Structure formats: C-alpha cells, structure tokens
Amino acid sequence: DAGVIQSPRHEVTEMGQEVTLRCKPISGHDYLFWYRQTMMRGLELLIYFNNNVPIDDSGMPEDRFSAKMPNASFSTLKIQPSEPRDSAVYFCASRPGQRSGANVLTFGAGSRLTVL
Amino acid sequence: GEDVEQSLFLSVREGDSSVINCTYTDSSSTYLYWYKQEPGAGLQLLTYIFSNMDMKQDQRLTVLLNKKDKHLSLRIADTQTGDSAIYFCAESGLGSNTGKLIFGQGTTLQVKP
Numbered sequence: 120d121a122g123v124i125q126s127p128r129h130e131v132t133e134m135g136q137e138v139t140l141r142c143k144p145i146s147g148h149d150y151l152f153w154y155r156q157t158m159m160r161g162l163e164l165l166i167y168f169n170n171n172v173p174i175d176d177s178g179m180p181e182d183r184f185s186a187k188m189p190n191a192s193f194s195t196l197k198i199q200p201s202e203p204r205d206s207a208v209y210f211c212a213s214r215p216g217q218r219s220g221a222n223v224l225t226f227g228a229g230s231r232l233t234v235l
Numbered sequence: 236g237e238d239v240e241q242s243l244f245l246s247v248r249e250g251d252s253s254v255i256n257c258t259y260t261d262s263s264s265t266y267l268y269w270y271k272q273e274p275g276a277g278l279q280l281l282t283y284i285f286s287n288m289d290m291k292q293d294q295r296l297t298v299l300l301n302k303k304d305k306h307l308s309l310r311i312a313d314t315q316t317g318d319s320a321i322y323f324c325a326e327s328g329l330g331s332n333t334g335k336l337i338f339g340q341g342t343t344l345q346v347k348p
Contacts, residue, residue, distance in 0.1 A: 123277075152335065161340040162278075162323065175335065210277055221266045221285075222327050222336060226277030 123227035125211050131233045137199040140230045142211030143192055149216025152224065153186055153196050157207045165209075168194065169216070201234045208232070239339035241324055246345040253311040255342045257324030260305065264326040267300060268336065269309045272321040281309070281322075311344075319346045 124143040132138055144151045152167040166176040171188045179186070183202070188194040198205055208231050212224040238260045247253045259267065265286050270278040284291045284298045284307075291298045297310040307324055321341040 154338075162338040164335055164337070167335050212277075221268075221283050223268075223280055223283070224278075224336060226279070228275075228277045 123211055123213055123225055125209075125227035125230050127230055128228065129231045129233075131235065132201055133235050134202055135200045136234075137197065138201045138205075138232060138234075140196040140209050140211075140232070142194045142196070142227060144194070144211070144213030145225055146192065147215065148213035148225075149191075150214045151188060151194050152212040152214075153194070154210040154212065154226075155207045156210060156229070162210075165196070198232075201232075203234045206232055206234050239324055239326055239337055241322075241339035241342045243340060244343050244345070246347065247314050249314060249316055249346055249348050251314055253309075253314045253318070253344055253346075255309045255311075255322050255324075255344065257307040257309075257339055258305055259307065259324070259326045259337075259339075261326050261337070262302075262305065266327055267298075267307050268325040269296075269298065269307075270323040270325060270338070272323065272341070274320075278323060314344075314346050316346045316348055319344055 126141045149170050153165040154162050155165055156162045165178045166186045168188045186196045208229045210226050210229045212226045214224050241257045266283050268283040269281040271281045272278045282293050282296055284300050295312045299308045321343050323341045324339040325336040
C-alpha cells in the first residue's frame with residue numbers, strides 16, 4: 120500500500136484565494152482525520168470522518184473551512200477565502216475501523232500551505 | 236477537557252539516554268501513544284501502551300506509565316543522531332472508541348554528536 124496520499128505537498132497562494140487540499144486514505148480504513156500543525160498551536164484536530172460521514176467538526180476554526188468525503192477513497196479540505204493565518208501544514212490521517220484495540224493512525228506527508 | 240502537555244525541547248549527547256515526559260488529563264484513555272515526526276514528514280507511530288500496563292519495552296524504547304499521576308514517559312537508550320526529531324505524546328480522548336487522538340505540543344529532541 121502506498122500509504123496516505125496528500126496533494127499538493129506545497130501550496131503558495133494569495134489572501135482571498137480558494138485552497139483545496141486532497142487526501143487519499145489507505146484502502147480499507149474507515150476513519151479519516153484532518154489535522155493542522157502550526158508552531159503556535161501545535162497539532163490540532165480539525166475534523167474526522169467515519170465511513171465517509173463527518174463525526175466531529177468542532178475543531179474547524181471558521182466557516183471558511185469545509186471538508187468533504189464523497190467516497191471511501193477521497194477527501195478534501197477547502198478554505199475559502201484563505202487568509203495568512205491559515206498558513207500551516209495540514210495532515211490527513213486514516214485508521215482501520217476496529218471496535219477495540221489501539222487507535223493507530225497512519226499519517227500522510229502533509230500539505231504545506233502558505234497564504235501571502 | 237482533554238489536554239496533553241509536554242516540554243518543548245530536549246538536548247542530549249549521542250550515546251546518552253533521552254527521557255521525554257508527558258502529562259495528560261483524560262483518565263478514561265485506554266491507550267497512550269508516542270509518535271515521531273522527522274523534518275518535512277508526517278507523524279509515524281513509535282509505540283503505544285495499554286492503560287493497564289506500567290511499562291513497555293521495545294528495543295531501545297521504554298515507555299513508563301503512571302496512571303495515578305497521569306504521567307507518561309518515553310526513554311530512548313543510546314540515543315543516536317538519527318533520533319533527532321519531534322516526539323508527540325497522544326491520548327485517545329474520551330475513550331478510544333471515538334477514533335480521534337489528542338496530541339501534545341511535541342518535544343523537539345536534539346542529539347549532539
């Protein structure tokens with residue numbers, strides 16, 4: 120398996136532009152997570168899905184942020200309009216849907232977003 | 236609420252042992268985790284411990300859990316320059332069935348030759 124695939128790896132955009140980050144989870148994983156990493160706030164959970172359904176979006180900072188998971192193999196995180204304070208590394212992670220046992224997440228390599 | 240705290244920075248000499256500490260608040264966490272992040276990469280699971288265990292050893296890594304004090308530590312024996320990275324402690328948050336992990340701020344480990 121190629122692991123969790125994220126694109127783009129790097130994105131530089133101007134304030135006000137729309138940004139779409141993409142994620143392909145590991146095949147067969149039922150959970151998908153979007154995290155944001157900044158120096159100031161560390162690693163924050165934005166939203167997570169179970170079987171393509173959003174379960175907890177309480178970490179989404181503002182209405183400018185939205186996430187979708189149209190099918191089991193694809194998710195997007197959209198920021199519209201983007202602001203300089205959105206600059207961060209955005210990670211996608213997935214895990215199998217076992218009912219018990221350790222909650223082992225596999226992370227993608229991240230998408231580094233810079234908003235000018 | 237759920238919270239995980241770590242010191243931000245640790246510097247050791249190559250060959251010494253490193254000890255990274257973490258405190259957490261959610262006493263219902265069934266598992267606690269250590270992840271490693273190398274520069275420019277995502278997080279990778281290093282090890283985890285079940286909450287009814289006090290200690291887990293895996294080659295150079297030793298995890299100690301004090302459930303009463305809600306304190307977790309990661310000891311790396313014979314630390315190498317390749318161990319330089321950011322280490323994150325995590326708990327499951329409101330029990331492991333929610334599927335989400337709450338991470339600490341990460342401890343940057345610097346290994347000097």
